[in-house]
Amino acid sequence: MATSPRLRNSLTLFSGRDCVVSHRVRMVLAAKGVTCDIVLVDPSHPPEDLVELNPYQSVPTLVERDLVLYAASVVTEYLDERYPHPPLMPIDPLARARIRLTTLRQEHDWVPHVQAIQHGNRQQAEFARKRLRELLLDALPVFKMSKFFLNAEMSLADCAVAPIIWRLEALGIALPKEAKAIEDYGQRIFRSPGFARSLTAEERALRELPT
Incomplete structure (x- = not known):
């Protein structure tokens, strides 16, 4: 076409x-x-x-x-x-497969709950809020594993995960103190000039960028 x-x-x-x-x-x-x-x-x-x-x-x-x-x-x-520079996928095929699988699960398991909170009715939003919180806490060991999600350098997985972390406060999801690694992860991403450039005006209004 x-x-x-x-x-x-x-x-x-x-x-x-x-x-x-x-x-x-x-x-x-x-x-x-x-x-x-x-x-x-x-x-x-x-x-x-x-x-x-x-x-x-x-x-x-x-x-x-x-x-x-x-x-x-x-x-x-x-x-x-x-646009190969900087690369957002590792060279190692196993590491690439892990990132692809992670982003696939995030698409199927995390994103629908974000959308249900934003666009669903009250009952759907309450269930989605509870379930997304559980999924994030289940992933806590991964957030603690390295500077970025599953990788020593920023990857496509971070581009999938960080937008969700950015929205947590606006979605009404509060994480316990023991999940501080998730917020710390987000702060590392949010401080990058590239992240600020990625935001629309509506997204920028969801929370304050770290200084």
Whole structure:
């Protein structure tokens, strides 16, 4: 399907304003220092361009000339390969597989609860809030393991996890003192200039950036 004339000559990302999976892609773009036109949309009322480009009308959707990609995992891996510096995947195949599996589980297990808290009814939100808190505490040993999530350097896993940690306060999730490693992890990520660049105005208002 041909892209709109206004999209053919630049890298364009259709993104939600406060969308945890869109934020994941914006984190990759910011980490790479890639210039991209960000089109902020309301996924419940997608613009005509997005309807024509993506059969699911979902965000994030990335357009580069005649290439159209959607689904955060597809988009982020493409960006990491298309713009290889700095790399956001380790060289070792086993480490790469672990990160892919981690981000897959995060997509299936964590993200739906974030979305239920944001968009579900009261009962759904209460259940999701409790379950997401449990999942985060289950992952506490991983947060304590190294500076970044499953890796000594920042990776695509961090781009998936950090947007969720950024939203915890706004989602009404309070972690116990023994989970301080999760907040410490978040603070390390949030202090990076790239993270600040990844935020929309709506996301920036969710909490204060550390100084």
